[in-house]
Amino acid sequence: MRITAEPAFVLHARPWRETSLLVEVLSLNHGRLGLIARGVKGPKRHPLRAALQPLQSIRLDAVQTGELAQLRSAEATDAAPRLVGDAMLSGFYLSELTLRLTPRGEAQPQLFGAYAMTRERLRSGEPLGWTLRRFERDLLDALGFGFDWTRDGDGEPLDPAARYRVDPEHGPRRLLSDRGQADRSGAATGRGLLDLAADRIPANDDLPGLRRVMRGVLAHHLGPRGLKSWEMLGGLPAGGRAKPFDTPD
Template sequence: MSRLQATGFVIHRRAYRETSVIVDFFTRQYGRIAVVAKGARGAGKSDRKSLLQPLQLLMFEISGRSQLKNLGLLEAVQSPIRLQGLGTYSAMYLNELLMRAIPETEPMSILFEQYQQSLLQLAELDVDSPTEHVEVVLRNFEFVLLQDLGYLPDFTTCADNAEEIAPQQSYCFIAEQGFVRCPPTQRYALSGKDILDIEQRHYTQSARKVAKYICRQALLPIIGDKPLKSRELFVSQ
């Protein structure tokens, strides 16, 4: 029976049989993987149960010949990342997005680094931090996710004729294609200046609004139109 080592974060867990849980990890080495943690559920306290929580980088072993592996050795690499307020809901959103968007066992090392960096950036925020700081963290993560999956649009040229995006022109965004010129009066017309600002990660108030719209539309073919539960938490705040 082969044993593999990995480092990663818990992004989801669900009950399995009487005392076990199925844990979804987002790992540096293997992307998203699901493993069975035996004895991790029940009334008693255990180190394994306390470790299998989000926001903590873990090192662990997995083994087994079936598609659903078993969790072996488990230990913390560092202390849990502490979040509060919108930072907590943002991390839940990132985890739910990973569960819906990325296939299992496909390594995504760049996205993993962005995920870890995003959590650390969210940890720097306090309850009084402006919401735009959270928005920038989320948009940057979504753009890396879209890039890794091959869905990130070209922010410098038109999709239909390869003309350069012009700051004074208006464009419509078409998911899985990109930007095409349109009249400024057309519904959901976007400013070329905002598109170019996003390309440079220059997040003005207007660019943040456009970036959110683009990410929502670009993610639809990947995650579908079923609402994300974590987004409802933002609305309720």
């Protein structure tokens, strides 16, 4: 199968044999693709290398005869976001999460659009925590794992004043008022979940709860092997401002 002038985002690239790279991309019409870029490593910098950096938007030509496609050409279609610090790690998280949860070869136009939007939000410096919660919500929706964030698992409207855990298979579950603090720490407020549903930035106090419940849902779908980006962000020194996510509570 020939793939021509396909829009894509570079998720990851790693060495493949002596002079090549294995590049994972999220493409518009073919979903996640594994590409072999032959001859791009060596003593002289190959012009193609600049277009194969993570977060780069590209247009590619390739030929696919099996699980992996042979990359024929690729050109950058814009400048990749120049990210530093927590924003850079958030970009790594964005790509790693997409890479881990998206199957190869299945078109994901909704996810492609969400990735493009989140990439621009990182570029423009929007609040990291809220930017990543929105992407997690949109990724779950695109892959068929999402919920109606306005109702609990039994179909009842969420109470803004209540607290909820999120069952990865059934959605929000209201906590009883007599639950202990340890149990409540893994929950989000109904108000925060309703803000997530409405794409309305939550109050600062509600963001940590959204982070925790989304982490639990994602961990369920990722299986026993977590994400390297979670480990990297967990190792950052504590600071005065809230991080987009941190180690489990």
